[in-house]
Amino acid sequence: MSNLETNQVTQQARGPVGREGVLDVAARLFREQGYGSVSLRKIAQVAGIKAGSIYYHFGSKDEIVLSILDTGIMAVHDEMRLAVSSQASDASAEVILRAAITAHLRALLDVSDYSSANVRIFGQVPQSVRDANLPTRRSYEAEWDSLLARLKANGALKQDVDVRHLRLMLIGALNATLEWFDPKRGSVEALAKNYADVFVHGILEKQDN
Amino acid sequence: MSNLETNQVTQQARGPVGREGVLDVAARLFREQGYGSVSLRKIAQVAGIKAGSIYYHFGSKDEIVLSILDTGIMAVHDEMRLAVSSQASDASAEVILRAAITAHLRALLDVSDYSSANVRIFGQVPQSVRDANLPTRRSYEAEWDSLLARLKANGALKQDVDVRHLRLMLIGALNATLEWFDPKRGSVEALAKNYADVFVHGILEKQDN
DNA sequence: GTCTATAAGTCGATAGAC
DNA sequence: GTCTATCGACTTATAGAC
Numbered sequence: 227m228s229n230l231e232t233n234q235v236t237q238q239a240r241g242p243v244g245r246e247g248v249l250d251v252a253a254r255l256f257r258e259q260g261y262g263s264v265s266l267r268k269i270a271q272v273a274g275i276k277a278g279s280i281y282y283h284f285g286s287k288d289e290i291v292l293s294i295l296d297t298g299i300m301a302v303h304d305e306m307r308l309a310v311s312s313q314a315s316d317a318s319a320e321v322i323l324r325a326a327i328t329a330h331l332r333a334l335l336d337v338s339d340y341s342s343a344n345v346r347i348f349g350q351v352p353q354s355v356r357d358a359n360l361p362t363r364r365s366y367e368a369e370w371d372s373l374l375a376r377l378k379a380n381g382a383l384k385q386d387v388d389v390r391h392l393r394l395m396l397i398g399a400l401n402a403t404l405e406w407f408d409p410k411r412g413s414v415e416a417l418a419k420n421y422a423d424v425f426v427h428g429i430l431e432k433q434d435n
Numbered sequence: 436m437s438n439l440e441t442n443q444v445t446q447q448a449r450g451p452v453g454r455e456g457v458l459d460v461a462a463r464l465f466r467e468q469g470y471g472s473v474s475l476r477k478i479a480q481v482a483g484i485k486a487g488s489i490y491y492h493f494g495s496k497d498e499i500v501l502s503i504l505d506t507g508i509m510a511v512h513d514e515m516r517l518a519v520s521s522q523a524s525d526a527s528a529e530v531i532l533r534a535a536i537t538a539h540l541r542a543l544l545d546v547s548d549y550s551s552a553n554v555r556i557f558g559q560v561p562q563s564v565r566d567a568n569l570p571t572r573r574s575y576e577a578e579w580d581s582l583l584a585r586l587k588a589n590g591a592l593k594q595d596v597d598v599r600h601l602r603l604m605l606i607g608a609l610n611a612t613l614e615w616f617d618p619k620r621g622s623v624e625a626l627a628k629n630y631a632d633v634f635v636h637g638i639l640e641k642q643d644n
Numbered sequence: 645g646t647c648t649a650t651a652a653g654t655c656g657a658t659a660g661a662c
Numbered sequence: 663g664t665c666t667a668t669c670g671a672c673t674t675a676t677a678g679a680c
Binding site: 451452453484485487488491492 | 663664665666667
């Protein structure tokens with residue numbers, strides 16, 4: 227079976243690589259090719275070192291993957307928290323929600339290979355690695371739950387929505403964009419606006435509601 | 436690295452296995468464990484035969500996977516088409532849309548291991564297998580585009596929505612439920628209603644719109 | 645901090661007996 | 663239609679030189 231695909235495996239070389247260099251390369255390859263197709267040999271080759279050298283920086287492949295998963299969540303968490311907290315104190319629920327959605331999509335699609343690698347490979351890594359990444363994930367989920375609960379308490383959200391369920395739906399829908407979004411067809415900001423429009427107003431022409 | 440996880444690998448035995456038996460087992464394992472963790476040896480073990488015997492029914496692992504991917508799409512396609520076509524001729528856009536959403540979710544979460552396996556492993560299989568599955572996927576996507584375009588032409592959808600973009604968003608959001616939906620926490624029908632409510636009405640309390 | 649060399653295991657796939 | 667046995671390639675990980 228040829229699981230190598232048509233993958234460009236250009237090496238970069240240039241000076242020392244180090245722990246961070248290995249992680250950067252690994253995150254990019256995981257985002258591009260998924261977990262199963264990326265071996266330590268491939269990471270090493272692209273990073274410009276030999277496979278055995280990786281074990282000077284890491285104790286196992288799992289350690290590399292977990293580090294990338296955690297960093298990816300923290301990156302999108304920071305982006306989202308900053309976007310929300312920098313809104314004016316009298317900002318409307320809609321404005322705050324749009325800022326959070328935009329921040330999540332920007333981290334995922336534009337800023338961080340680590341965030342996109344997380345979404346891409348989380349369902350492919352060994353269960354033990356998923357479990358180890360869970361606390362970091364839970365923290366980000368709690369941030370969303372806190373925001374949504376606040377908007378609901380303000381009366382801005384419909385009172386019959388379940389916060390946990392809405393969060394799962396929202397983040398799931400946003401993360402799914404990773405599979406098809408093409409920056410050549412439109413900007414992340416335009417995408418974020420479209421998503422916010424749907425969640426805020428729905429897709430049907432208003433007639434009775 | 437232990438990628439075997441804590442997976443129950445119970446065999447079933449019971450009479451002849453055959454091509455269909457292998458496919459059923461493989462689809463279930465792919466859905467439960469993803470692509471990378473499921474070897475031909477594991478499929479054979481659960482099916483109650485030896486690994487070499489699989490090659491009497493299939494020429495390669497890719498052939499097994501492609502068959503499962505195609506069947507999965509056709510299953511959800513059939514479910515969705517039937518649900519839409521069985522609506523009354525004067526059914527409202529909202530009713531039709533709710534029926535399509537419900538059918539997609541039911542196929543994915545309740546009816547077919549093949550459909551859920553498709554969503555779960557499509558991004559993990561070799562590029563050649565993805566390419567081979569594309570025509571079947573395109574056909575299902577065209578079914579949604581046709582439905583949405585019809586609703587838009589009727590004036591039921593907002594006129595500024597892009598059909599292709601809406602379809603990507605809708606299917607992406609629905610497929611994402613596979614990662615967290617738990618039938619013990621609620622029915623597929625209730626889930627479908629919640630999703631339809633969001634897409635139809637949005638999540639904000641109406642005040643000015 | 646990176647190298648070479650290799651151990652120990654798993655994988656997809658094939659050949660031939662029954 | 664299923665079995666046994668095996669090949670060759672690939673993987674993570676380790677040991678020790680430099």
